[in-house]
Amino acid sequence: MATLPTLPQFIGASAATREILQEIECAARSDAKVLITGESGVGKEVVAQLIHHKSRRQQANLVAINCAGIPDTLLASELFGHMRGSFTDAYRDKQGWLEQAHRGTIFMDEIGEMSLQMQALLLRFLESGEIQRVGSDRASTVVDVRIIAATNRRLVDQIAATEFRSDLFYRLNVIHIEIPPLRARRDDIPAFLDHFLQQFSESYRVVVPRLSDEALSQLTSAPWPGNVRQLRNVLERALLLSDHSTLGPADVADVSSSAIPPAAAASGRITLAEAERRHIEAVLREERGAVASAAEVLGLSRSALYERIKKHGIVAAKGTET
Numbered sequence: 001m002a003t004l005p006t007l008p009q010f011i012g013a014s015a016a017t018r019e020i021l022q023e024i025e026c027a028a029r030s031d032a033k034v035l036i037t038g039e040s041g042v043g044k045e046v047v048a049q050l051i052h053h054k055s056r057r058q059q060a061n062l063v064a065i066n067c068a069g070i071p072d073t074l075l076a077s078e079l080f081g082h083m084r085g086s087f088t089d090a091y092r093d094k095q096g097w098l099e100q101a102h103r104g105t106i107f108m109d110e111i112g113e114m115s116l117q118m119q120a121l122l123l124r125f126l127e128s129g130e131i132q133r134v135g136s137d138r139a140s141t142v143v144d145v146r147i148i149a150a151t152n153r154r155l156v157d158q159i160a161a162t163e164f165r166s167d168l169f170y171r172l173n174v175i176h177i178e179i180p181p182l183r184a185r186r187d188d189i190p191a192f193l194d195h196f197l198q199q200f201s202e203s204y205r206v207v208v209p210r211l212s213d214e215a216l217s218q219l220t221s222a223p224w225p226g227n228v229r230q231l232r233n234v235l236e237r238a239l240l241l242s243d244h245s246t247l248g249p250a251d252v253a254d255v256s257s258s259a260i261p262p263a264a265a266a267s268g269r270i271t272l273a274e275a276e277r278r279h280i281e282a283v284l285r286e287e288r289g290a291v292a293s294a295a296e297v298l299g300l301s302r303s304a305l306y307e308r309i310k311k312h313g314i315v316a317a318k319g320t321e322t
């Protein structure tokens, strides 16, 4: 039997977090569809991982897809798989995401970005529970998949604007878990500080630093628009760049604002493609070359980001070079 991946931890001590932990337990006991909402970086993916790993589906796959980055032309074949020769680039039979998640869970992130075509495909699957690989002439097969969806958009507004189908919304929104922004649950911040400082000190093999009182009050009162992800990045950077055993306010200054790519600010007469290239480079630098996290920040699937990296001829930047 395959060894189980270690259970992700959901850190926090606030009343809101305790409630979320209960909702996770409750969701893990059933197969009901879950809709997780909240701003970017609040921990939606962590919640989805926990539900899967605590559920009876834990031995099967958790397949995570980002609905924002999938071109419509690839969609059906990615979701349902395809048979060799069914289109030009189909060199071999390929399992789709839904099949890979059979007996397990599929985590569909950023469902608010789904095209109407993808919404229709997904709805068709939800109604029948059956899939048929693109180009297959065999009868459809039933797959047993639990669906967890997430979004940082207000779907009700999108429904009103006819960007999101209400019938799909009602199907997905069976158990709803709303994760408040970090600034609305500051009681969690000390726990995050302990956790991330400990974790990064371990991975970088340094002594766990102390936080000066001033640094601590700065960290607990910051607005954190990027939520837990931003807090985590600030701490990691502080740990990497500082050589003191006590971190002061300058070490934990929120440097993320300086990471807003100049391209976004430069109103200069550059093409959209050039702006895109600069922005991707800036985010890659910010994420120290980690394509997976850069893709997440950019709201793209990893493969979509790779495509753009290739298109723009961007050379992967590793390390904290400037």
Ligand SMILES: Nc1ncnc2c1ncn2[C@@H]1O[C@H](COP(=O)(O)OP(=O)(O)O)[C@@H](O)[C@H]1O
Binding pocket: 009, 010, 011, 012, 038, 039, 040, 041, 042, 043, 044, 045, 046, 047, 228, 229, 232
């Ligand atoms: N409660 C939490 N406990 C531990 N780590 C968390 C928690 N919430 C968020 N994180 C961390 O913050 C980062 C962003 O979380 P993620 O689940 O990707 O957010 P979202 O999907 O809402 O954008 C990840 O590195 C994640 O591990």
Ligand SMILES: [Mg+2]
Binding pocket: 041, 044, 045, 109, 296
């Ligand atoms: Mg996410």
